[in-house]
Amino acid sequence: MRVIAFYSPKGGVGKTAAAVNIAYLASREGCSTLLWDLDAQGAASFYLSGAQPVQGKKLSKLLEGTAPIAKFIEENVYPDLDFIPAHKSFRNFDIKLEHEDGNGVLKSLLAPLSEDTSLVVLDCPPTLSRLTEQVMKIADQVYVPLLPTWLSMNSWDQFREFVADKKLGIKKLRPFFAQVDRRKKLHRDLVDRRSELFDNALRATIPYSSIVERMGEEGLPLEVLAPRSVPAENLRGMWSEIRHDLWRKGRRVVVD
Numbered sequence: 001m002r003v004i005a006f007y008s009p010k011g012g013v014g015k016t017a018a019a020v021n022i023a024y025l026a027s028r029e030g031c032s033t034l035l036w037d038l039d040a041q042g043a044a045s046f047y048l049s050g051a052q053p054v055q056g057k058k059l060s061k062l063l064e065g066t067a068p069i070a071k072f073i074e075e076n077v078y079p080d081l082d083f084i085p086a087h088k089s090f091r092n093f094d095i096k097l098e099h100e101d102g103n104g105v106l107k108s109l110l111a112p113l114s115e116d117t118s119l120v121v122l123d124c125p126p127t128l129s130r131l132t133e134q135v136m137k138i139a140d141q142v143y144v145p146l147l148p149t150w151l152s153m154n155s156w157d158q159f160r161e162f163v164a165d166k167k168l169g170i171k172k173l174r175p176f177f178a179q180v181d182r183r184k185k186l187h188r189d190l191v192d193r194r195s196e197l198f199d200n201a202l203r204a205t206i207p208y209s210s211i212v213e214r215m216g217e218e219g220l221p222l223e224v225l226a227p228r229s230v231p232a233e234n235l236r237g238m239w240s241e242i243r244h245d246l247w248r249k250g251r252r253v254v255v256d
């Protein structure tokens, strides 16, 4: 089982949109995938199950361990795609982890799933917290959407410092530009210079597009909503890069 996270300390940059689309693309290839919405706002549910967002179960139940994690999973929202929806109590995740000295809580919660799940995709809230630290520890790779602005670059540097200071694994971080508007010179400049600005940015970038916003209204992954759109094509490219990061094998996912 591999674990990836979409994370940024900045809000509204496209973590959830990327997490949902990448989880969908993985599952479409027959990779048994679990998307876990760790953000109390529950946005992933809107992108996946549209008109009827799914309400998750209380965090305390999950952490008490009275019910197995399988009880929290919405199975087969699409073939091979399972989903753990958020619940508003997830906003207390940090406090709970702090109080219960839960160093390996996420890891032990996921452990029972490792037999049947090939890929876990974590959609994270935009906070630098105990939960973030645990996510960094257990994730094989962390993908960080950045808007192509200098402020965003600055926050990327600060985040890298945080990860380095805490020894959370700086090598697993891979940034990518999101909401790219090529009509803007700064966006074009930063995107075109990405291989010089970062040593490990994803080649794929996500353009600014109203079709991505429509995902939330329609409750559908882009590959279903608008497979011929440019963002959908770029997301397929992103999934190829991620698959290569995780398995470093040919085109098809190899489940270990």
Ligand SMILES: Nc1ncnc2c1ncn2[C@@H]1O[C@H](COP(=O)(O)OP(=O)(O)OP(=O)(O)O)[C@@H](O)[C@H]1O
Residues within 6 Å of the ligand: 010, 011, 012, 013, 014, 015, 016, 017, 018, 039, 041, 043, 124, 125, 126, 178, 179, 180, 206, 207, 208, 209, 210, 212, 213, 214, 216, 231
């Ligand atoms: N490529 C894009 N083009 C246009 N709009 C986008 C794009 N990506 C995301 N958005 C819009 O921006 C908003 C935030 O997107 P999303 O929820 O994916 O970001 P986030 O980083 O997960 O936010 P949060 O920090 O609140 O969890 C949404 O309204 C979404 O529709």
Ligand SMILES: [Mg+2]
Residues within 6 Å of the ligand: 015, 016, 017, 039, 043, 123, 124, 125
């Ligand atoms: Mg989000």
